[in-house]
Amino acid sequence: MHGSRALELVHPVDRDLVLIAHRDALRDVAGTQIVEYRARVSNGALRWFESHTRAVQGDDGRVSGTVSMIRDVSHRKAREAELSRAASTDPLTGLANRRVFDAALAERIAVAADGGIAGCVAVFDIDHFKAVNDRHGHDAGDHALQAFARIARGVMRDGDVVARLGGEEFGVLFPGTGIEQAHCLCERLRATLAATRLRHGPATVELTVSAGIAAIDGTGSAAMVLRAADQALYAAKAGGATGCDWRPDPAFPSRHAMATDWRCRPRPDRC
DSSP states (O other): OTTOOHHHHBOGGGHHHHHHHHHHHHHOTTOOEEEEEEEEOTTSOEEEEEEEEEEEEOTTSOEEEEEEEEEEOHHHHHHHHHHHHHHHBOTTTOSBOHHHHHHHHHHHHHHHHTTOOOEEEEEEEETTHHHHHHHHOHHHHHHHHHHHHHHHHHHSOTTOEEEEEETTEEEEEEETOOHHHHHHHHHHHHHHHHTOEEEETTEEEEOOEEEEEEEOOTTSOHHHHHHHHHHHHHHHHHTOSSEEEEOOOTTOGGGGGSOTTOBOOOOTTTO
């Protein structure tokens, strides 16, 4: 833009990258420095650019400045972002996919191994989902999965990781959260879903969900943590939909702190 220094147009987060590329070009006269950065254009919009910068030398070999070839790469960056989202997102629900969930869980296990407060994992399964598909069709099943995802996003906190693990099974990672707080959030999700009536054509679809919760500690793998949550989920379903349960895994004695028959009952004094 007229009257502005070029560096002032560069996004503040990217200015150091541009300055480093300029400095390196002055030092390495035989090389070309390539850097990508965001900058404002004449209409004020923020776009992505790629600069190829190299030193300019006079007849005496002394460096007198730099020259840059700059091109707009906004379309490529947008495509890269779209591909990244596709690789990390479940296409039906818009939630994180299993790969993202597993990576986040691995990070929390590492936190626990270092002595930090890792948090909890909850595994949810929509009750009688096959019956919804058989009675109302697969479109209704898709609608149910999307409804769960929408409600889960509304109930869970910004830092929680909500993912579709596969089929009608979902996972929620609660970083730095104790069992009781995780229980309250799971109960809120369960109650909200149970109170929701989905319209599918002339039919009304009622949904319930069961869940299992497991604490994360530094003594086991991600598979072991999920196994504990799955066992709690099976116990909840065995107790009759809808509900949720916490079940200690014998491989994790530290998880015996919570009562094994602790179920998702409304607890207005705590939730």
